Amino acid sequence: MSAHEIYDLVDGIALVIAGWDPGHGSYYVHIYEDGDAWPCPSIELGDDATPITEPEWVLDILDGYATAPEGFVETLRADAEKEGVSDMQAMLAVAQPLSAAYQLSETEVPF
Numbered sequence: 001m002s003a004h005e006i007y008d009l010v011d012g013i014a015l016v017i018a019g020w021d022p023g024h025g026s027y028y029v030h031i032y033e034d035g036d037a038w039p040c041p042s043i044e045l046g047d048d049a050t051p052i053t054e055p056e057w058v059l060d061i062l063d064g065y066a067t068a069p070e071g072f073v074e075t076l077r078a079d080a081e082k083e084g085v086s087d088m089q090a091m092l093a094v095a096q097p098l099s100a101a102y103q104l105s106e107t108e109v110p111f
Contacts, residue, residue, distance in 0.1 A: 006069070022080075026051040027053075
C-alpha cells in the first residue's frame with residue numbers, strides 16, 4: 001500500500017495522505033483537519049464502499065484541501081501498476097476477528 005503525505009495544505013488542514021490500496025483495488029485519500037484525533041481522518045475515501053478508480057479523481061478530491069506535487073497522477077499510476085490488486089488483503093482488511101472469549105455458546109460449562 002503506497003502512502004504519500006502531501007505538504008502543500010490549505011489553512012485548517014493538518015495532514016493529507018493519498019496513495020494506492022491493493023486490498024481494495026482503489027486509490028485513496030485521507031484528509032485530517034486541525035484538531036482531529038489521530039488516527040481517524042475527517043474525510044476518508046477510497047475503500048470498498050467509495051472506490052477511486054482513476055488517479056485523476058484523487059486530484060479532484062484534493063482540490064480545496066491540498067495541492068498535489070507535480071507528476072502526482074503518474075506516481076499514483078505507477079504505484080497501482082507495481083502493487084496490483086490483492087483480494088486476500090481486502091478480505092482481511094474488512095474481516096473483524098472474533099474473540100474466543102465471547103464464544104461462550106459453544107463452550108461446555110463445567111458445573
